[in-house]
Amino acid sequence: MAIYFQNLTLEVDPTVYEPQEDSFLLAQHVNPRRKDSVLDMGTGSGIQALISAQKAFCVVAADVNPDAIKCARKNAAKNKIMNIEFRTTNLFQKIPEKFDLILFNAPYLPAEEYDKAGLAWSGGKEGTDVIEKFLNQTPAHLKRNGRIMLVASNHGNIKRIRAAAKANKLTARITAKKKLFMEELLLFSLRHATI
Template sequence: MSPLVLPGVYAPQEDTALLADALDDEPLAPAAAVLDVCTGSGALALAAARRGARVTAVDVSWRAVATTRLNAARAGLPLRVRHGNLFTPVLGETFDLVLANPPYVPAPGGPHLPRGAARAWDAGHDGRLLLDRICRQTPPRLRPGGVLLLVQSALSDPDRTVGTLRAAGLKAAVTRRRRIAFGPVLRGREAWLRRRGLLSATDNEEELVVVRAELPV
């Protein structure tokens, strides 16, 4: 069943599918505690719930929260959905698995949170407005042996993601890569990305990556 997506909510796309593939390969113990931050339509949270996990889905957008609750009801799956900024609604809790498909597209302008639909993809001048926060805030939310699965663009420096997570004591690496055609957002700022050197003169595809990080037991 394809999820319903209310206007202004990020619809599942290639990055969602890539992270879902990584989730499929991840062993989940019965009733594992899973957190899906930046849940959007709830597609990944529901995929984990279908495997018997106890899932909490979080998003800063009230429309995304409503969409996820609607899709959980349609699927008949017990999903805990919370409105809030990243880990704020689950402070003091720990998880076996954290899923994250945050905004990661570099955007012209200052280091501020965008408004409207762009909030689902724009992530500051270097694309790391939320990525750096996730790297800092995830380790305390993981149980021993817990895993973070995060999807981002190669334009927003996956090496920095891996390095930050390793510095926090996690075993981290890029485990999946997929090249896709530019979507409307990248096409609209292609010239700016080339001027910044984030795209070469010949690049005509975007590379998506999944970073997997594990807290040692």
């Protein structure tokens, strides 16, 4: 299935998360600087990595799903975007470096049982399991003046997200919202807390 967004054409395999409203909310706000190093965690089809790579110095696209990495790599080639490195990894397991900008359209929906495809959307019982693990690991991978853009939902436990950010010395604020029929998507902007 082909998806068209801005100047990109994306093909999405059935085992890969198809860009939807949450993807587009994040994509509309991604604006890396020319010198930035960017990490697109949970890249899926690669939409955020491709948008970032058109401006940023370098981009790493990471996903736990090997099918997503194959799909994102194909989309980069199809759109003639070359400054992306692809890694199959569970969060930061294979990512030692630090970044200026970290993007994550995280699995945020409350669900305890799911299949392989559910890796893209299930955030555990309260919708925050993956987000909390991510926030626990992120400070070590975020440059001093770096920033994080994270998608969540009002169906998840927002208090837990804020608490995880605070526990990891990150400031968190909601910078955009998108109201859907039965849900509100939230875009968090996070940074190292000033000392």
